[in-house]
Amino acid sequence: MKYEQDDMAKDDGESTGMEPMSDIDAVLAERGKTHGNFNINCKVSQQIKRNLREFTGWHKLDESKRESLDMIAHKIGRIIAGDPDFADHWVDIAGYAQLVANDLTNPPAGG
Numbered sequence: 001m002k003y004e005q006d007d008m009a010k011d012d013g014e015s016t017g018m019e020p021m022s023d024i025d026a027v028l029a030e031r032g033k034t035h036g037n038f039n040i041n042c043k044v045s046q047q048i049k050r051n052l053r054e055f056t057g058w059h060k061l062d063e064s065k066r067e068s069l070d071m072i073a074h075k076i077g078r079i080i081a082g083d084p085d086f087a088d089h090w091v092d093i094a095g096y097a098q099l100v101a102n103d104l105t106n107p108p109a110g111g
Helices: 021-035 038-053 056-060 063-081 087-105
Strands: none
Touching: 021 063, 038 063, 056 063, 063 087
């Protein structure tokens, strides 16, 4: 479904946050070059996540460690489905691991 310009803005001229489909398609096409096929990414990352959750160690993890592993699984999915030479995938994996390491060496207040 394509949106008309009138559907895209409020009366006061502010955006509704919805982009015309042609803009979204362009973003998806651009992301597809590095991230690959979305459905393959989903299958890979969901399989990794299912495997992680099968083990008792998963239940010993706090939310930040679980989320970090989920995001790493997602990034692995992009590597497998998309461009394995796209450095951002690897940098993102290192970043999520570093966030956990930071919490372990300097625990957040109140957490």
